[in-house]
Amino acid sequence: xxxxxxxxxxxxxxxxxxxxxxxKLGRLLVAAGMQLVYGGGxxxxxxxxxxxxxxxxxxxxxxxxRFMTEVEWNHTGITEMILVNSMHERKEKMALMADxxxxxxxxxxxxxxxxxxxxxxxxxxxxxxxxICNVDGYFDPLIEMLNKSVDENFMxxxxxxxxxxxxxxxxxxxxxxxxxxxxxxARNFAAL
Numbered sequence: 001x002x003x004x005x006x007x008x009x010x011x012x013x014x015x016x017x018x019x020x021x022x023x024k025l026g027r028l029l030v031a032a033g034m035q036l037v038y039g040g041g042x043x044x045x046x047x048x049x050x051x052x053x054x055x056x057x058x059x060x061x062x063x064x065x066r067f068m069t070e071v072e073w074n075h076t077g078i079t080e081m082i083l084v085n086s087m088h089e090r091k092e093k094m095a096l097m098a099d100x101x102x103x104x105x106x107x108x109x110x111x112x113x114x115x116x117x118x119x120x121x122x123x124x125x126x127x128x129x130x131x132i133c134n135v136d137g138y139f140d141p142l143i144e145m146l147n148k149s150v151d152e153n154f155m156x157x158x159x160x161x162x163x164x165x166x167x168x169x170x171x172x173x174x175x176x177x178x179x180x181x182x183x184x185x186a187r188n189f190a191a192l
Contacts, residue, residue: 001176003061004029005037005098007113008045009106010073018105019048021135025104025169026052032173037097039090040064040082042075045104050075063093091116100129100179102172105138118146121162122155124187129179130163133172139165153192158183 008022022045029036030053039046040062050060060078065086068074074081084090095101095117103114120126132139143165149155161182164175183189 001099002033002035003037003097003099004034004176005094005101006049006104007101007106007110008038008049008104009110010039010041010044010046011107012044012047014044014105015136017136018045018138021045021133021169022048022104023052025049025102025133025172026058027056028169028173029053030056030058032176034176035059035061037061037063037094039094039109040068040074040078042073045106047075049104050078054078061097063090063097065090095120095126098128100131100176101126102131102133102176103139104133105135111142114142118162121182122159122186122190124185124190127182127184127186129176129182131172131175132163132165133169134165134167156189156192158189 026049036053041047053060061080062075062078063082063084064074066083084093091113101117103110117126117130121130150157150160161180164180166172166175
């Protein structure tokens with residue numbers, strides 16, 4: 001795996017544990033020779049992971065809609081910034097570049113990105129690993145809802161294999177080395 005797409009918060013008003021996890025994950029990715037693909041922001045967990053990777057000599061690619069640069073949300077010190085026209089184009093480009101997706105804590109944007117890529121995996125559009133880093137139990141309600149979706153027959157039992165849950169950046173790295181297997185023909189069993 002080379003390019004790891006990370007979805008995470010742009011808010012800088014979050015618990016210190018979340019910031020520490022973003023910084024740690026950045027350092028671990030660089031140490032493993034991996035590169036970051038992310039939303040291109042300079043604040044919050046987005047800025048923390050990018051800055052920690054850059055400080056250790058890592059490569060960081062940001063993908064951001066042009067309108068966000070107009071309000072200066074973009075990180076100006078990253079390796080490469082790819083500007084796109086829309087949020088839809090941003091998410092598609094991030095997924096296309098990714099060898100795996102990791103979700104750190106975040107708000108509605110992070111949740112939306114994560115749920116969309118899980119949906120794409122169910123439909124056979126995206127087949128690569130999806131790892132939810134459940135720092136300090138942040139994603140517990142979402143994980144419960146995803147499991148309830150299976151329990152209530154909105155998804156198949158096999159669909160629990162679409163994501164892996166970890167609790168620390170170190171566990172994320174282990175999951176990247178040993179990803180869960182996913183059927184490339186997922187579209188054939190997407191419907192119930």
